[in-house]
Amino acid sequence: MGATDQPRRAALPSSPELPAHGWSTHETLERLEALRVTDVRWKEGRAFSLAYQASPEAHDLATEAYRRFSGENALNVEAFPSLRAMQTDVLAIAGRWLGAPDTARGFLTSGGTESILMALKSARGQFRATGITSPNVVLPTSAHAAFHKAGAYFDVELRCVPVCSETWRADASAMARASDANTIMFVASAPQYPQGVVDPVADIAAVALERGVNCHVDACMGGVTLPYLERLGVRFPKWNFAVEGVTSMSVDLHKFGYTAKGASVIMYRNAALRSHQGFVTDNWLGGFYGSSGVLGTKSGGPIAAAWAVLHHLGDDGYLRVARSARDTTLSIAAAIKAEPRLVLRAEPDATLLSFGSATPDLDIYAVADGLAARGWYVDRQAPPPSIHLTVNAIHAETYSQFLSDLAATLDAVGNSSGALGSYGTLE
Numbered sequence: 001m002g003a004t005d006q007p008r009r010a011a012l013p014s015s016p017e018l019p020a021h022g023w024s025t026h027e028t029l030e031r032l033e034a035l036r037v038t039d040v041r042w043k044e045g046r047a048f049s050l051a052y053q054a055s056p057e058a059h060d061l062a063t064e065a066y067r068r069f070s071g072e073n074a075l076n077v078e079a080f081p082s083l084r085a086m087q088t089d090v091l092a093i094a095g096r097w098l099g100a101p102d103t104a105r106g107f108l109t110s111g112g113t114e115s116i117l118m119a120l121k122s123a124r125g126q127f128r129a130t131g132i133t134s135p136n137v138v139l140p141t142s143a144h145a146a147f148h149k150a151g152a153y154f155d156v157e158l159r160c161v162p163v164c165s166e167t168w169r170a171d172a173s174a175m176a177r178a179s180d181a182n183t184i185m186f187v188a189s190a191p192q193y194p195q196g197v198v199d200p201v202a203d204i205a206a207v208a209l210e211r212g213v214n215c216h217v218d219a220c221m222g223g224v225t226l227p228y229l230e231r232l233g234v235r236f237p238k239w240n241f242a243v244e245g246v247t248s249m250s251v252d253l254h255k256f257g258y259t260a261k262g263a264s265v266i267m268y269r270n271a272a273l274r275s276h277q278g279f280v281t282d283n284w285l286g287g288f289y290g291s292s293g294v295l296g297t298k299s300g301g302p303i304a305a306a307w308a309v310l311h312h313l314g315d316d317g318y319l320r321v322a323r324s325a326r327d328t329t330l331s332i333a334a335a336i337k338a339e340p341r342l343v344l345r346a347e348p349d350a351t352l353l354s355f356g357s358a359t360p361d362l363d364i365y366a367v368a369d370g371l372a373a374r375g376w377y378v379d380r381q382a383p384p385p386s387i388h389l390t391v392n393a394i395h396a397e398t399y400s401q402f403l404s405d406l407a408a409t410l411d412a413v414g415n416s417s418g419a420l421g422s423y424g425t426l427e
């Protein structure tokens with residue numbers, strides 16, 4: 001935590017004491033609203049990270065659906081057939097986005113990280129049965145940090161292979177060379193987060209297929225948007241289950257599905273692959289216990305919100321928001337390419353991009369500080385030092401202001417310096 005965080009924290013009307021007499025609903029909600037006054041204004045399109053907004057109506061619907069099912073528990077859908085039906089529907093819709101075959105089977109999870117954890121855990125279980133007890137996973141350096149978390153949680157070695165220096169795409173040949181007889185899975189991303197490009201999934205899956213091991217495609221960012229961009233004629237490498245050798249995929253509904261937080265899909269090519277994900281035991285005094293993922297109790301809120309928003313936006317709605325986010329991404333990319341003090345890291349394949357400083361005396365993190373002072377939240381990443389933008393539908397309304405604030409920041413920033421910061425926090 002930086003020293004500058006202290007005054008802001010102290011100013012918040014937080015209340016660490018349990019009140020002796022409970023607050024009224026009105027007072028409680030007033031205090032909750034007071035707590036958020038310094039939060040980034042994401043519903044106004046000020047955050048290029050962490051939050052997504054298709055429309056106020058879709059957001060309100062997600063909130064209402066979440067509220068209605070927040071107390072229901074998907075740990076056991078025998079008690080809540082409504083949640084079973086919603087999950088089945090959502091998985092079928094997601095499966096079509098991912099080009100999944102009829103044999104495909106999946107689960108809803110709490111987010112991209114859980115989907116990735118489960119893909120790796122499943123692969124570990126699957127290959128442990130074949131005698132691999134010191135497994136490794138081969139992945140590009142651009143693959144999301146969640147794979148590293150999965151490796152740490154499940155004690156699986158991760159072999160990180162540098163991406164191609166020109167394209168930022170994964171290097172399938174180098175990944176093949178990094179593998180050995182203990183490799184259980186290769187990873188590709190569609191698109192990868194840092195520079196927003198789609199990996200050569202077909203090349204990586206071919207290596208996996210030849211070795212008889214798994215290939216997971218992380219489409220947490222692109223799984224909803226890419227099918228619509230394809231329909232709009234955008235060209236990028238083949239990325240989904242249509243590629244032979246892809247065994248599992250992850251797609252986040254709480255990102256470009258524009259649903260409430262806590263909703264992602266892990267999809268396997270068939271039921272046999274999926275069978276390694278679940279956990280069961282009867283070795284305690286409570287009888288038979290089974291659960292599909294990391295969570296035990298699992299709120300119905302995110303499931304109902306996902307079901308509601310998917311059906312509310314519909315196919316035409318997702319086409320519309322994908323086109324909008326893509327057009328905005330291209331407009332921002334064009335402005336960055338026209339700015340001699342900045343360098344666009346890669347032509348975006350979808351709706352994510354990053355840029356850095358083109359001159360040694362411009363610190364890109366100082367630019368991020370300047371943008372923050374003007375009310376914009378952008379991600380800071382490295383290496384190389386860059387600003388990252390995740391562009392979604394809401395930004396169509398705000399990107400012109402963002403670009404003029406970026407220009408003003410570049411004029412004002414001089415040779416001051418900033419800091420990398422953190423993608424997530426330990427709090």
Ligand SMILES: Cc1ncc(COP(=O)(O)O)c(C=O)c1O
Binds near residue numbers: 192193
């Ligand atoms: C490509 C990719 N995969 C996985 C994740 C992890 O998703 P989550 O933060 O929902 O756990 C992210 C998050 O930004 C991502 O960009």
